[in-house]
Each structure stands twice: as structure tokens, then as C-alpha cells.
Amino acid sequence: MPAKNKVKEGEIWSIGGGKGGTGKTFITSSLGTYLAKKGRQVVLVDMDIGGANLHTFFGISRPQKSLTSFFEMGASLSDLVVPTEMANLSLISGDIHSMASDKITFSQKLKLFRQIMKLNAQTVLVDLGAGSHNNTLDTFLIADKMIVVLAPEVIAIENMYHFIKNSLFRKVKKTLKEYGFKEIVQHIWDQRQSYGIVNLKELIDYLRESFSYIGTILDHELSSFQIHLVLNMVRNNQDIQLGASIKSVMMKYLGIPIHYSGYVEYNDAVWKSVRERKPFMLNYLATGCAKEIEVLAENLIKSADMDHFGAA
Amino acid sequence: MPKDDLKKLYDVLELPPNAPLRDVHNSFLRLKKLYSGESIVLEPLGEEFSEKKKKKVLEQIEEAYAKILAARNSEATKAEPLFTEGPPGEKIPEEVDPASVVYSGPRLKKARDAKNISLNEVSKELKLRLELLNNIEAERFETLPEAIYLKSQLRMYAAFLGLPPAKVADDYLARHRAWKEKTTPPKE
Numbered sequence: 001m002p003a004k005n006k007v008k009e010g011e012i013w014s015i016g017g018g019k020g021g022t023g024k025t026f027i028t029s030s031l032g033t034y035l036a037k038k039g040r041q042v043v044l045v046d047m048d049i050g051g052a053n054l055h056t057f058f059g060i061s062r063p064q065k066s067l068t069s070f071f072e073m074g075a076s077l078s079d080l081v082v083p084t085e086m087a088n089l090s091l092i093s094g095d096i097h098s099m100a101s102d103k104i105t106f107s108q109k110l111k112l113f114r115q116i117m118k119l120n121a122q123t124v125l126v127d128l129g130a131g132s133h134n135n136t137l138d139t140f141l142i143a144d145k146m147i148v149v150l151a152p153e154v155i156a157i158e159n160m161y162h163f164i165k166n167s168l169f170r171k172v173k174k175t176l177k178e179y180g181f182k183e184i185v186q187h188i189w190d191q192r193q194s195y196g197i198v199n200l201k202e203l204i205d206y207l208r209e210s211f212s213y214i215g216t217i218l219d220h221e222l223s224s225f226q227i228h229l230v231l232n233m234v235r236n237n238q239d240i241q242l243g244a245s246i247k248s249v250m251m252k253y254l255g256i257p258i259h260y261s262g263y264v265e266y267n268d269a270v271w272k273s274v275r276e277r278k279p280f281m282l283n284y285l286a287t288g289c290a291k292e293i294e295v296l297a298e299n300l301i302k303s304a305d306m307d308h309f310g311a312a
Numbered sequence: 313m314p315k316d317d318l319k320k321l322y323d324v325l326e327l328p329p330n331a332p333l334r335d336v337h338n339s340f341l342r343l344k345k346l347y348s349g350e351s352i353v354l355e356p357l358g359e360e361f362s363e364k365k366k367k368k369v370l371e372q373i374e375e376a377y378a379k380i381l382a383a384r385n386s387e388a389t390k391a392e393p394l395f396t397e398g399p400p401g402e403k404i405p406e407e408v409d410p411a412s413v414v415y416s417g418p419r420l421k422k423a424r425d426a427k428n429i430s431l432n433e434v435s436k437e438l439k440l441r442l443e444l445l446n447n448i449e450a451e452r453f454e455t456l457p458e459a460i461y462l463k464s465q466l467r468m469y470a471a472f473l474g475l476p477p478a479k480v481a482d483d484y485l486a487r488h489r490a491w492k493e494k495t496t497p498p499k500e
Contacts (some may be wrong), residue, residue: 118344158356245346248326252369253361301446 010041010121013300014143016157020130021150023232026270027296028127029057030284034297036089041308043081043121045092047139048129049104052094054148058084063093071095071108077115090121094129104135113142132159132166140167141174147228147261149207150246152239159248164227165200168256171205175221181214185295201254223257233262234273239263243306258308262296264289318383321364324376333384334439337468340377344370368393381471415475416485417451423473424449438468445469453491464486 009167015028024251027046036042046054055063065082069075080088103110116124126143128136140146146167148231151159168190188195189203197203208215227250231243243260250258267287284293316327322329325339346353354361413419424432424434431449435442444465447455455464463481470480 154352154356157352161356242353244342245351248343248346249353249357249361251326280371 010119011145012116012124012126013145013147014076014126014128015147015149016128016136016140016163017148017150017156018130018132018163019151019156021158022149023264024048024129024149025127026053026058027147027149027230027232027264028125029054029199030264030289030293031297031300032089032123032125033086033285034293035125036086038163038297039088040122041088041120042123042125043090043092043119045116045119045124045126046094047126047136048094049135051129053128055091055093058086058091060084060093061093066093067095070112071104072195077112079121086251094127109135109138111278112137118141124253127290132163134170137163137167141171145228145303146226147194147230147300149230149232151233152231152235152242152244157242160246161192164250164256165254168225168254171222171225172207172218175217176207176214179214181211181215184211184214196265199253204255206303222256226259227256228259228261228303230261233266234263235266247305252266259303260300261299262292263304264292318380321376321380321383325382332437333468333472334378334437336380336384337438337464340373340424341464343373350395355495360480365396381467381477385474385476386470392431405494412490413483414469417449417484417485419477420469420473420480422476423447427473434469434472438472440465440469451487451491456488 010146014258015032017024018219025046025048032042032044044054046052046250048054050068055061060082062236063077063082063140065080067080069076069080077092080092081092083090116126130138148160148163150156173182173185176182185203185207188197188206192198192203195206197206204218208218229243229246231239234242240263243263247258247260264284267289284290295306319329322331322391325331325336325337325343330494331339347366351445394410424431431442431445434440434445444456446452448462448469457465463485466484467477470477
């Protein structure tokens, strides 16, 4: 067997989900801390454009270096990595000026992705912040593991569906664009009424049935489109079981697999500290949900699932 | 049934092929509840997941459940025919024509005894209360749940014993109805 000289490149995990306030930053910092304690080299990247606060979770109130330097001064991403107090865990602070997501140019975006992939880490965790802007979706899609964080309430669920649907649509368009079929997809979608198509699943089904080669391409490319779901701020067993229901609905409605990776219970201390913008470490070590974070992180590593009843 | 077809049925119930019977049952109940009621998981999808679509999903779930139970049942009878426990020659007359069997409570008990399975084992495996199983076999109809719930419990128990689930449920519920119509519990 040939020896593998090449060191396996780091994995990128992106954490998004559409709605703000579901605890993406809390989950990002907690997962990062867990993985670092486990001995992995971890870099956290705060891509929450306009709402960056990951640094406050590590007791940094005014980051000296941030993504601002990357976007405005062309600094290289690897120069913006700063260590935290935790061994193995470093951080790239977000843009603390209120820059809008749509101000990022196409070439900046490509450069950013290239440099994220080259970061010297075993796991890069990218906190995406809220919203379903194309730049956010693209960042979500470059990841090896696409993670959505959800709070058990109807608006968050609605935003998450929107986020997942848009991600999938974008993935389908990008994939078919690479094969030269971009116009077909957009045309059919724009004229969907005359094709009798009401949703994304039907569009994909229509493409599969009408063009067998597109079907083959999609089967191949979409097999990697797997979402990992994290339920945050759960209060009871009913909340915990929402994960299994969402998994079922996404499969029966969009035909895409979702892993229900884990949940974290509602925690008053976290909520209060976030609201009061307390600049200290708010990750799981300070809040006593260590077991839940461990189960979640291990499930994410293995792409494993909770069972239907929320047991690991 | 071809393996691929069977796998598709398990996919509908969101289970790996040959999942334990109690998972088949639990999954069925869970999904049936999800797609027949109001849920904050379905509400945001609105017309994209219409009533019509929900109905179709429910039909698929019910079909998959029934077919899996039937396949399990035929497998169970093939691998381990009923009533082979007794000494040779001691034939049970009903075996000759299974269609003529009426599955009453005592008949279920007889089938279970013939397989040498205790009620405790059934209760543990199917996650059904021991008391309920006892009451089913003793036909203490006044203690049993509504027919709609009882039906799935009977089917589950029947499949476990390797008996035809639909026939067991039909026979038993017919007796249940007869009792109800008389409004006085039958004397055992």
C-alpha cells in the first residue's frame, strides 16, 4: 500500500441556521472548547458579519486583530489568528465594524474561502451568524460539516427551513452551472407555475425525470448535502423530540437527509450573560451542560444521530 | 418480497431494514401522530406541505407498516411454524385450516403457550404493559383501551406471535364490539 505523505487537511465545520438568537455562537465556542480539550488543533472564525461577538465568549472585549483587516487592508487570514486562554484553541475575530454582508466582493469571497481552507488547524469552526444571504450560504456550503442551530420555536423553525432550502437551491444551481446547465434550472424555476412546480423538491424531481444525466449528476453531488441539526435551549422532552420530527419532515418534503446530532438544555446563565453582553467565557465549561456538549460533539465527529426519542 | 422493496418500506418508517419490531411499531405511531395533527414543525411549510400531501404521506406510512408486519409474519411462520412444540401426533385441529380460527383472547394465550413465551417477555419486547396483555388474553374488555388504540396493540402482539396481524385485530375487535353492544361484560 502506498504511504500517504500528505497530512490530512483540516475539516471545516460551519454553524448557521437562519435565525438570530438561537445560540450559534454559544454552540460554536462550546464545540471548539470541547474539541481543543480533546487535543485537536482548533481555529474559530467569526463570520457573523455585523454581529460579531465570538471574542467576548473568550474574554476579549476589543480584539486587536479582526476580519476588518482582511476585508479592508488585504491582510492574510492566517495573520489574524490569535490564541485564546485555552490550549489548542485560537480565534479569528469577526468584523467589528458594522459591515454589511453584501459589501463583500466576489473575489474577496473566493480569497476568504481559499484561506479558510488553508488555516493551520485540524478543525476550523465557522460561526455564520443569522440570515440567508448568498455569501452566508456559500460559506455554509464550503464546509465538510454543515451544522444548523435551532431553538424550539416556530419562527426559528421557519427561518431554518428557509435557510436549508436556499442552501440546497444554491447547491443545485452551482452544481449544474459547473456542468453547463445553469440556465435550464433558473428558467424552469422562474416559469415554475407553467411546469406545475410548487417547491424545490418538485423542481429537483422534475429535473431528474426530464434529464436523466442531470439526475445522475445530482445523485452524485447531492449525496454530500447532509445537514447536522443541533437543538439549543430545549426545555422539555417534547422540545427534544422536535429534532426527530424535523428530520422526518426534511426527508419527506425535501428528500434530504438530516442528522439530529444533539441538543443543549435551556440555561438561564447563558441567556442572561448574552443579554447583558458580559465579556467572559460563556461556553459549556461555565454552564454545566458538559455531557450534552460531549454527546453533540461526538455525534458530529461521527456524523451520528440521536435516536427518535432523544437518546444518544 | 424483493429486498429492495422491503428496504423502501423501512425507509418510509425511517428505520434500518430489520429493525426490532418495537421500533417498527414506535416509529409508526410517532410518524402517524406527526403527520395527522398540528405541529410547529409542519406549520411553517404551509401550502408547500399541504393537507393533500400530508394525507399521502400518512397513507404511505400506513401501507409500509402493514406490509412490514405482513412480511415479518410470513418470515416468522416460515422459520418457526406455529404449534410445533407439542409432542408429535398431537395435532391441534385449527392448524389444518387457519382461516377458520377465530382469534379470541384465550386463543392468543394458547398460541403464546404453544411457543413457550411468557407474558413478561412479550411485555418487555413490545414495551406493552403486562396488565394490558393479561387483560387482552382474559378478554376483560371493560379494562381495555379504545378500539383505535387497541387495534395497533393487537397487531403488534399478533406479529410478535407470528399470527396474521390483520385477522387477529379484526377477530378480536369484533368480539370487543359484540361485548360493547351488549353493554354488559361477558361472563367468563
